[in-house]
Amino acid sequence: MKLLPMVLLLSLILAEVTPPAAWAQTAPAVRRDFRVLPKPGEKIPLDATHYFTYGFAKSPKLGTTVMRVEIFTREGARDTSYVVQGDADMPSMRGVHRAGDKDFSISNKGVYLLPVRLVMPGDWEVSFIFLKNGKSVLRGCYLFDL
Numbered sequence: 001m002k003l004l005p006m007v008l009l010l011s012l013i014l015a016e017v018t019p020p021a022a023w024a025q026t027a028p029a030v031r032r033d034f035r036v037l038p039k040p041g042e043k044i045p046l047d048a049t050h051y052f053t054y055g056f057a058k059s060p061k062l063g064t065t066v067m068r069v070e071i072f073t074r075e076g077a078r079d080t081s082y083v084v085q086g087d088a089d090m091p092s093m094r095g096v097h098r099a100g101d102k103d104f105s106i107s108n109k110g111v112y113l114l115p116v117r118l119v120m121p122g123d124w125e126v127s128f129i130f131l132k133n134g135k136s137v138l139r140g141c142y143l144f145d146l
Helices: 003-016
Strands: 050-056 063-073 083-089 112-118 123-132 135-145
Touching (some): 063 083, 063 123
Antiparallel strands (some): 083 123, 123 135
């Protein structure tokens, strides 16, 4: 009979307790202003006079891999006048593995390069922001499974 009063007391205590605010937070919002890009290797229109291609330097696997972006004029000449920013994250765990938008570096051959850290198997998203004269031209993302 001593168990019943303890169960009632515990029920009353639990009913009065609310979880901390941190428990009630949801995952960061999905980057809805980004369009999903076609598969790597395709020519993707960037603006009226340019297109770009993208893809990993090698097939992605756990660890650090390199994302490549190449920008061309409609005539096929390479163009490095854009600033390209990128990030990687897991949509199912939004924000947990995100490093924040980083500028791609430009190689001597005019290829934009960004190291991407893939820390676990699952669904991944690499985001791209293309800037020209400080203004956003395109915001896109590539979704893939590792």
